[in-house]
Amino acid sequence: MGTLRYILRRLFFCACLVVGVSLILFALINAIGNPIEILLAERPGMTDEIVAEISRYYGLDGSVTDRYLTWAGAMLQGDFGTSIIYNQPVGGMLVTFGLETLKIQVPGILIALLASVGASVLAATRQYSRVDFGVISAAMLGHSLPGFFVGILLILVFAYWLGILPSYGAYSTRSMLMDSEIIDGLWHMVLPVSMLAFFNTATLTLLLRASLVDTLRQDYITAARAAGLPERRVVLGHALRNAFIPVLTYLGILFGLMLGTAPVTETVFTWPGLGALYIMAIQQLDYPLIMGTTMVITVMLVAATLLTDIAYVLIDPRIRLG
Amino acid sequence: MDAAIPAPLPAPPVKPPGIWRQGWYRFRRNRGGMVGLGLVLLVVLVALACPFLAPHDPGDQSAMLRGGARAAPSWLHPLGTDRMGYDVLSRVLYGAPTALAVGLGAMAIASLVGIVIGGIAGYVGGLLDEVLMRFAEFFLVIPVFVVILAVVRLFGIIVVGTPLEKVPHLNLLTIIALLGLFGWPPIARMARAEFLRLKQAEFVEAAICIGATKRDILLRHILPNALPSLIVLVALGIGGAVLAEAMVSFLGFGDPKAISWGQMLYFNYEALKVAPWGSLAPGVAIFLTVLGFNLLADGLTDAFNPRLRQ
Amino acid sequence: MPSIPVSASSPPLLRAEGLVVHFHTRDGVVRAVDGVDFEVGRGETLGIVGESGSGKTISSLALLRLVPPPARIEAGRVLFEGEDLLALPETAMTRVRGRRISMIFQNPATSLNPILSVGAQLSEILVWHGMATKREAPERIAELLRLVGLTDPAARLRQYPHELSGGMRQRVGIARALLCDPSLVLADEPTTALDVTIQAQILDLLAELRARLGMSMVLVTHDMGVVARMADRITVMYAGRVCESGSARTIFHSPQHPYTRALLDSMPRLDRSYRSGGRQLLPAIAGRPPGLLNPPAGCRFAARCPEATAECRRVLPVQVAVGPDHMVACLRRGSQGMAA
Numbered sequence: 001m002g003t004l005r006y007i008l009r010r011l012f013f014c015a016c017l018v019v020g021v022s023l024i025l026f027a028l029i030n031a032i033g034n035p036i037e038i039l040l041a042e043r044p045g046m047t048d049e050i051v052a053e054i055s056r057y058y059g060l061d062g063s064v065t066d067r068y069l070t071w072a073g074a075m076l077q078g079d080f081g082t083s084i085i086y087n088q089p090v091g092g093m094l095v096t097f098g099l100e101t102l103k104i105q106v107p108g109i110l111i112a113l114l115a116s117v118g119a120s121v122l123a124a125t126r127q128y129s130r131v132d133f134g135v136i137s138a139a140m141l142g143h144s145l146p147g148f149f150v151g152i153l154l155i156l157v158f159a160y161w162l163g164i165l166p167s168y169g170a171y172s173t174r175s176m177l178m179d180s181e182i183i184d185g186l187w188h189m190v191l192p193v194s195m196l197a198f199f200n201t202a203t204l205t206l207l208l209r210a211s212l213v214d215t216l217r218q219d220y221i222t223a224a225r226a227a228g229l230p231e232r233r234v235v236l237g238h239a240l241r242n243a244f245i246p247v248l249t250y251l252g253i254l255f256g257l258m259l260g261t262a263p264v265t266e267t268v269f270t271w272p273g274l275g276a277l278y279i280m281a282i283q284q285l286d287y288p289l290i291m292g293t294t295m296v297i298t299v300m301l302v303a304a305t306l307l308t309d310i311a312y313v314l315i316d317p318r319i320r321l322g
Numbered sequence: 323m324d325a326a327i328p329a330p331l332p333a334p335p336v337k338p339p340g341i342w343r344q345g346w347y348r349f350r351r352n353r354g355g356m357v358g359l360g361l362v363l364l365v366v367l368v369a370l371a372c373p374f375l376a377p378h379d380p381g382d383q384s385a386m387l388r389g390g391a392r393a394a395p396s397w398l399h400p401l402g403t404d405r406m407g408y409d410v411l412s413r414v415l416y417g418a419p420t421a422l423a424v425g426l427g428a429m430a431i432a433s434l435v436g437i438v439i440g441g442i443a444g445y446v447g448g449l450l451d452e453v454l455m456r457f458a459e460f461f462l463v464i465p466v467f468v469v470i471l472a473v474v475r476l477f478g479i480i481v482v483g484t485p486l487e488k489v490p491h492l493n494l495l496t497i498i499a500l501l502g503l504f505g506w507p508p509i510a511r512m513a514r515a516e517f518l519r520l521k522q523a524e525f526v527e528a529a530i531c532i533g534a535t536k537r538d539i540l541l542r543h544i545l546p547n548a549l550p551s552l553i554v555l556v557a558l559g560i561g562g563a564v565l566a567e568a569m570v571s572f573l574g575f576g577d578p579k580a581i582s583w584g585q586m587l588y589f590n591y592e593a594l595k596v597a598p599w600g601s602l603a604p605g606v607a608i609f610l611t612v613l614g615f616n617l618l619a620d621g622l623t624d625a626f627n628p629r630l631r632q
Numbered sequence: 633m634p635s636i637p638v639s640a641s642s643p644p645l646l647r648a649e650g651l652v653v654h655f656h657t658r659d660g661v662v663r664a665v666d667g668v669d670f671e672v673g674r675g676e677t678l679g680i681v682g683e684s685g686s687g688k689t690i691s692s693l694a695l696l697r698l699v700p701p702p703a704r705i706e707a708g709r710v711l712f713e714g715e716d717l718l719a720l721p722e723t724a725m726t727r728v729r730g731r732r733i734s735m736i737f738q739n740p741a742t743s744l745n746p747i748l749s750v751g752a753q754l755s756e757i758l759v760w761h762g763m764a765t766k767r768e769a770p771e772r773i774a775e776l777l778r779l780v781g782l783t784d785p786a787a788r789l790r791q792y793p794h795e796l797s798g799g800m801r802q803r804v805g806i807a808r809a810l811l812c813d814p815s816l817v818l819a820d821e822p823t824t825a826l827d828v829t830i831q832a833q834i835l836d837l838l839a840e841l842r843a844r845l846g847m848s849m850v851l852v853t854h855d856m857g858v859v860a861r862m863a864d865r866i867t868v869m870y871a872g873r874v875c876e877s878g879s880a881r882t883i884f885h886s887p888q889h890p891y892t893r894a895l896l897d898s899m900p901r902l903d904r905s906y907r908s909g910g911r912q913l914l915p916a917i918a919g920r921p922p923g924l925l926n927p928p929a930g931c932r933f934a935a936r937c938p939e940a941t942a943e944c945r946r947v948l949p950v951q952v953a954v955g956p957d958h959m960v961a962c963l964r965r966g967s968q969g970m971a972a
Contacts, residue, residue, distance in 0.1 A: 017460060025472055032479045128656075128702055140354070140620070144613035146565055148572055149605040152587075152594065156602075160595050217700065219743040225698055226818075227757040227808060228730030230723075237756075238745055245747075260465040264569050268591075278468065279573060282475045290472060297465045305463055316747055317792040351658070 003320070010309065014302040021298045022072070022291065029287045030064050036084070038285060058084060058288070071291065080295075081288035085280070090292040093277065098259075098296060100170055101266070101273035104189055105258040108196025113251075115197065116204035117240070123205075124212035124243075125235055135209065142202025147261070151195040151268035158191060165191050168270035192269045200254060207250055212243040245316050248308055256304030259297040341550060345625040355621015361614025369418035376412035380581050383407040392597035404586065404600035405593040414603045417583040421611055424498055424567040424582075425560035431502025433556055436509025437545075443510070444517030445540065455514065458507040466504045467566065473500055474575045493577035497570055501563045509555050516548035523547075550626035554619050561615030568608050583608045643714075644671040645848050646695070646733075646816055651708035653690050653699055662924045664690050664703065666872040669951070672816065672865075677842060677849040679863030679880070681856060681895070685921055687872040688852045689738075692818045695850075696729050713815070731761045734809040738821040740801035744793040750777075750804055751789030754811060761812050773807070780807045781837055799830035806837065810845070817842075820852045835861060856899045860884065865957075868892050871921045871932035874951065878958035888960040890937045891917075931963065939964050 032038065036055045055061050058081070062070070074081065080090035123135035159167035166172070166188050171181070215221065216239050224234045262275025270276070274293060281289035312319050349355050368375065377400065385391055385399070386407025395402040401410035443454040477496050481487050489495065520526055521544065529543050570576055571584025578585070583604035590600030653665035665687040672678040682688045693699050695710055697718065710717040717728060737743035745753050754776075755769035764772050770789055777785035780803040793801055802822065809817050819838065823831040839862060842849055851862055859866055859880065867877040868889065876889040887893045894917045919936040922928055928935065930945040937944065947969030951959040954966065961967050 013456070013459075017463060020460065021464060021469065024469065028473060028476045028480075032476055038479065140616065141613065144561070144609060144616045146568060146605065146608050146612065148569065148587075149609060152591065152601055152605060156594060156598055160598075219737055219739060220745040222693070222698055222700070223735070223737055223743045223805075223808070224745070224753075226696055226729055226735040227811075228726045228728070229757065229760055230726050233756075233760075238748075241747060242745070256463075257465065260468050263468070263471065263573055267573055279471070282472050283574075285479075294465075294468060294472070297468050301463060301465050317749075318746060318794045 010306065014306065017302055018295070018298050022295060023068070025291060025294050026068050026071070027064075029285075029290065030067070032285070058082065071288075075291075075295065080292040083281075083286055083289045085284045085286045085289070090288050093289070094274070094292055094296050097272060097274045097277045100271065101259060101262050101275060103170075104192040104265070104271065104273070105196060105262065107189070107193045109200055109254055109258065111193065111197040112200030112204055115201040116208050119201070119205045120208040120212050120243075121235060121240065123209045124216055124239075125231075127213055127216075132209075135205065139202045139205040139209070142198060143206055145199070145202075147195060147199040148264045148268050150198050151192070151265065154191050154195055155268070167191070170272050192265060192271055195268070196265060204247070204250070204254075207247050208243060211246050212239060215239045215243040218242070241315065245312070248311055248315070252304045252308030252311070255307070256301035259300050341547070341626075345550060345622075349621050349625035352621040352624050354617045355624065358614050358617025358619075358621055361610055362618055365418050365422065365611050365614060368415055369422045372415040372418060376409075376415045378409035378412045380408065380412045380416040382409065382412075385409070392593060392600070394597075395599060401603045402597065402599040404590045405597060406589060410586075410600055410603050413581055413586055414583070414607050416581045417586065417604060417607060418611075420494070420580050420582045421564045421567070421608075424494070424501070425564045425611075425615070427498040428501035428505055428563035428567075429556050429559045431499065432505035432559060433509055433552070435503070436506035437513045437548075437552065439506065440510035440513025440515075441517045441540070441545070441548075444514035445521055445544070447518070451514070454510070458510045461504060462507040464504070467569070470497070470500045470504065470566070470570060471573065471575055474570060491577055491580055494580045494582075497567055497576070498563075501566055505559055505563065509552060509559070512551055512555055513548060516551055517544055520544045520547055550622075554622045554626065557615050557619035557622055561612040561619070564608065564615070565612050645674045645676075645713065646850075647671040647709075647711045648691070648695065649709045649711070651691060651694055651710070652706040653687070653694050653703055654706050656702045656704060657925075660925050663872055663927060664924060665694065666924075666927075668708075668869070668872070668874050670867040670874065670877060672848050672850055674815075675846055675848055676864045677851055677862055679859030679866045680850060680852045680869060681854065681859055681866060682869035683854055683921065685871070685924075686869040688854075688869050689820050691869070692735075692820055692850060692852050695818060696733060696735065697725055698729075727761075730757055730814070731812040732814050733816045733818065734812070734814040736802075736805055736809045736817060736819040736822045739825040740798055740805050741793075741825065743805055744801060746793055749790055749792055750796075754789075754804075754808055757808065758811050763812050773811075776807045776810060777804070780804075780810070780841070781833075782807075798826055799833065802826060802830075802834055803837070806834075806841070810841065813845070814847060816848045816850065818850045818852070821854070822851070823858065824853070824855070838862070856895060868895065871927065872924055873932055874959075874961060875933065876958075876960045876962075877951075878955070882955065882958045886955075886958075888954055888958070888965050889933075889962050890939050890964075891933045894936075931961075943969070 036051055036058065052061070071081065078091060080094065082088065083090050083093060086093065119135050119139070123132040126132050155167045158165040170185065170188050172184050172188075216235070221234060221239055224238050225231070229238075259274055262273055263279050264275070265271065266273045266276040267279060274296065277289065278293040278297075280286070281293055349359075377398075383406055385393065385403045391403055391407040392405050393399060393403045399409050399411065401414065404410050404413070439454050439458065443451040474493070474496055478493060481492065486492060526539060526543050529539050534543070567576070567582065568584035568587070571582050572587045572591070574588050576582055576585045576588065586604040587601055590597065590604075594601050647669075648671070649669050651665055651668040652663075655662035655664050668687065668691055670678060670680065670691075680688045680691065690699055690703065694705050694708075695712075695717065697705065699705060705718060708718065712728070712733065717725065720728070744750070748756075751770055751773060754773045755764075755766065758764045758769045758772060759766055770786075774785035774789060777788055782788050782800060782803050788796070788800075788804070793804075796804065806822075809819075822838065823834050826834060835858065838849070838851075849862075851859065853859060863880050865878065866880050866883040868875045868883070868891065870891050876883065876887065876892045883892060884896070887896055894915070897915045898917060917936055922932055922935060928945065930943075930947055931937070931940070931949050934940040934944040941964070944963055947963070949961040949963045949967035950970050951961045952965070952967045954960050963969060
């Protein structure tokens with residue numbers, strides 16, 4: 001009963017959020033007037049008739065409310081409209097570019113997760129030692145380094161000075177590395193994934209180490225040791241699981257914001273992903289593309305917060321939904 | 323066990339040290355926090371003194387005419403010149419006031435909104451609390467960065483032809499306002515928790531009993547005691563806002579007329595291979611500023627919530 | 633309480649000698665435990681009494697080498713069944729903990745892992761010590777849960793700590809300590825965090841189990857009432873040092889150390905009247921324990937002691953026998969001084 005009501009309330013809130021974000025953007029886009037007029041204003045030979053014709057083609061005639069409802073209705077049926085700049089269905093573009101983004105973001109987060117667990121365990125089990133001090137300092141420095149600056153440094157060192165890794169793009173334009181599309185693709189992923197992993201590791205380590213230090217001080221950890229369980233089991237089996245509970249929220253945000261921070265990453269590495277697409281769309285005022293990209297990013301974020309809630313229930317028996 | 327280690331009592335002080343003085347005692351012993359304070363003071367100093375420190379005028383592109391753009395560091399240009407012919411060091415120094423304006427401006431707005439909303443929610447409670455906190459949650463899960471990019475771009479078009487267009491640095495002001503308007507929810511949450519806790523505190527109940535006005539209770543009794551917790555978030559937020567402005571500018575949505583580190587990166591990133599100093603110098607400046615505020619926030623947490631961490 | 637007479641000839645089950653534990657803090661070294669001796673005979677209950685901060689909990693953790701950082705065991709020996717636990721390699725120590733010496737904790741709300749079911753956390757210990765296979769474990773544990781007085785043990789196995797009441801949790805904590813049939817159980821304030829009505833039940837349970845299973849127990853507490861009820865022998869600690877130790881009877885009937893006397897006087901007793909002219913007159917010990925960061929030279933209790941002399945403030949007293957099985961560390965009772 002309580003659980004069901006909770007889920008319904010949560011879903012309702014999520015729906016409100018998605019609608020809210022779409023409304024804000026839609027209102028803004030329409031506040032600038034007819035984007036077609038702005039885009040075509042500087043082209044010679046554009047009569048009012050042609051502008052009106054093109055506007056109708058992109059569904060830009062009619063009142064603002066009509067337009068929003070038309071857009072929302074089509075979107076609910078999976079039709080995101082047609083990109084003005086690329087003249088392609090937005091839905092297909094979102095999938096293609098979205099997959100490129102996931103290709104670097106997901107490994108970036110997973111590597112960070114592993115690395116931060118290792119670093120946190122190393123540091124927290126040696127509290128007050130030099131190792132601990134080193135890990136905290138490194139994590140604090142890494143956390144304060146702007147992600148895109150890390151990317152710039154990586155490119156400078158590995159692409160320009162050492163010349164061993166490509167500095168931009170997801171694939172080679174001329175000859176593939178070792179004539180294999182897969183190896184070539186992986187080769188291009190190394191730097192962007194490193195940048196994401198570096199940044200996420202630093203932040204996750206700061207949180208996880210603090211939580212683990214706190215957990216290791218709990219009575220039930222002393223009790224597990226007093227029961228004779230070996231240190232490995234106490235730390236990895238008992239402490240780590242408990243230490244993850246307060247970190248879950250951040251982990252959820254990390255997954256949710258994966259697409260949200262993509263514009264920066266993908267600009268640094270000229271990566272053909274959703275973030276780069278979004279930048280292009282707002283620069284060019286390609287309004288179906290702006291709306292589509294924003295929706296994907298928002299839904300992703302909302303889904304991640306929902307999954308975080310579920311993860312809490314799975315990991316912590318004290319939490320009941322509702 | 324903790325009772326085993328009481329410090330030897332000094333002679334009773336005339337006036338017991340207040341919450342701020344106690345915090346300062348603890349803060350001073352935190353190495354990281356002191357380093358952070360040093361970095362922050364350095365940035366503030368540079369921001370105030372940049373006209374005297376900068377070797378060149380930040381708008382001086384004359385190197386371009388002499389064919390001296392993208393020149394490596396030299397005695398004339400200690401950090402080199404960038405691809406527009408600007409002196410890198412001068413622009414980095416002049417970026418400090420911009421960064422501080424962004425950080426302080428955004429957090430001033432965020433604190434004001436956050437404390438008012440959170441304070442009301444915590445003090446009044448009930449349905450109003452529920453509604454306000456839902457509202458805060460909405461802002462908390464919005465993909466802020468993406469929305470800010472779109473708003474900055476679209477707002478730039480909307481103002482064309484309106485009197486607003488003549489406002490100097492409108493673009494930068496928009497970014498500051500947006501960072502503030504999207505940055506308040508964490509402050510509101512903390513303010514709510516603190517107001518909720520403090521309104522039941524004995525000294526507040528005592529103030530109510532002696533007939534203090536509501537205004538007095540809120541502003542003189544509750545707010546000052548809620549500040550230590552809030553100030554940590556503000557310090558973190560300033561660093562975050564500086565970073566966010568840098569990212570917005572780096573993507574090309576910044577204020578072209580302002581001298582900001584993000585702008586420098588945006589203009590010089592293309593020339594990274596031939597003139598890396600043009601990108602490295604502003605990057606390091608952002609790093610040191612953000613690090614300073616992060617360390618400061620860390621030290622403040624230790625100073626004001628010693629129980630949170632040992 | 634029933635007490636098994638200790639034969640003076642048989643060696644004690646456990647004997648701590650010259651135990652020193654220091655906390656290495658940023659401000660300096662805190663001497664939390666500063667040269668402590670005590671012993672527990674087979675089948676005997678030793679009560680370690682002292683106020684909070686006297687080092688009694690740290691001493692008991694030191695027996696298992698579990699003092700939390702930044703604390704470190706600096707010196708001493710812990711002789712248990714013939715071997716020095718402080719000299720054992722860590723791997724051998726994991727076979728002592730939980731199996732031969734186990735521990736009951738003060739706060740049952742925090743000493744059980746909140747995210748594991750009762751069955752899961754108990755069976756892990758049982759299986760690790762090789763006392764049962766994974767399949768046999770639930771049955772063994774259910775049996776033990778019944779022994780500690782929990783109804784419907786099969787259901788309890790599946791429950792999580794937060795689903796149990798405080799008393800039930802402490803019973804689970806006791807069952808955990810008894811899993812591997814240890815020869816010594818350390819109980820650190822096992823009833824302090826419980827409701828008064830539950831306290832008596834848990835104490836009765838502990839006494840009954842000890843008699844039935846024939847194990848020894850170290851009972852750490854600040855409550856003279858609890859030791860009076862449970863202990864055969866008593867060690868009184870103050871500010872990291874032992875003041876007095878002896879059989880429970882001696883300590884209660886002829887306490888020698890001024891601190892022990894003050895402790896006993898501050899205990900409300902039915903056979904005394906504390907009212908005079910409407911004022912409460914239960915005596916309290918004035919002042920508070922010294923800081924252990926830079927402890928004062930001389931006897932730690934000197935500053936609060938009614939009998940203290942100038943010498944007491946200068947030299948540290950060493951324990952001296954004042955009767956059969958009765959040691960006191962007080963210059964006024966014949967202790968030798970030790971230059972601090």
